[in-house]
Amino acid sequence: MEYDEMGLDTIGDKKTALFIIISDTDDTFNFVVAMMYTQLFNLLCDKADDVYGGRLPVHVRCLLDEFSNIGQIPKFEKLIATIRSREISASIILQAKSQLKAIYKDNADTISGNCDSELFLGGKEGTTIKELSENLGKETIDLYNTSETRSNQKSFGLNYQKLGKELMSRDELKVMDGGKCILEIRGARPFYSDKFDITKHKNYKLLSDYNKKNTFDIEKYLKRRDKVNLKEEMRVKVVEVDR
Numbered sequence: 578m579e580y581d582e583m584g585l586d587t588i589g590d591k592k593t594a595l596f597i598i599i600s601d602t603d604d605t606f607n608f609v610v611a612m613m614y615t616q617l618f619n620l621l622c623d624k625a626d627d628v629y630g631g632r633l634p635v636h637v638r639c640l641l642d643e644f645s646n647i648g649q650i651p652k653f654e655k656l657i658a659t660i661r662s663r664e665i666s667a668s669i670i671l672q673a674k675s676q677l678k679a680i681y682k683d684n685a686d687t688i689s690g691n692c693d694s695e696l697f698l699g700g701k702e703g704t705t706i707k708e709l710s711e712n713l714g715k716e717t718i719d720l721y722n723t724s725e726t727r728s729n730q731k732s733f734g735l736n737y738q739k740l741g742k743e744l745m746s747r748d749e750l751k752v753m754d755g756g757k758c759i760l761e762i763r764g765a766r767p768f769y770s771d772k773f774d775i776t777k778h779k780n781y782k783l784l785s786d787y788n789k790k791n792t793f794d795i796e797k798y799l800k801r802r803d804k805v806n807l808k809e810e811m812r813v814k815v816v817e818v819d820r
Contacts, residue, residue, distance in 0.1 A: 586620040589633030607648030614650045625663035633664040644669045645676035654684035657691045673702035697759040701751045713767055715741040
């Protein structure tokens with residue numbers, strides 16, 4: 578952290594992949610990651626305004642997996658409402674919405690309200706299930722009641738009603754098929770769909786799930802990078818001596 582080797586303000590200039598890997602069991606240094614995200618958003622917003630007239634040339638998408646474990650990002654409820662106009666988006670991935678409320682308290686609703694789409698992959702946490710069931714709304718069903726009176730003279734009755742029923746009740750959501758998902762997009766009705774089969778993707782063969790040889794070895798990569806940097810530094814010194 579003594580010097581800058583990341584160049585966060587250049588991520589929106591060209592296609593860049595930045596991986597932030599932290600421990601999912603030890604949160605000692607989570608504050609460092611939170612600081613990094615704060616700097617990232619602030620730098621990119623300033624660059625979008627000062628250099629590119631308000632919008633970055635390359636869209637920056639932040640996949641915030643295990644969002645509840647990276648620590649609280651200061652003023653995130655304000656950032657998420659303003660970054661999208663600069664060509665920056667954030668995908669917040671949680672196990673349950675209660676995790677968001679535990680960290681951001683009253684601002685949790687503001688954060689989720691600024692997300693134009695929500696994807697439910699399954700779960701049974703009460704708060705998430707209840708809110709989703711209410712968001713899905715109701716459907717109209719026909720109710721028929723029949724009655725029969727037995728005496729010296731039989732009589733029959735038929736009663737017809739239209740009622741509202743939850744599109745998916747809480748118990749139905751809890752036992753939802755693991756291969757299904759529910760997508761909510763602002764301005765459209767919810768979609769109940771199959772999850773994408775990743776094995777059918779054209780680049781699936783490049784993943785370590787397909788072949789263990791594709792596993793990325795970060796230590797090997799860093800050693801190779803250090804060797805390349807050392808050779809480059811030596812070449813520069815030789816040139817300077819020749820001059």
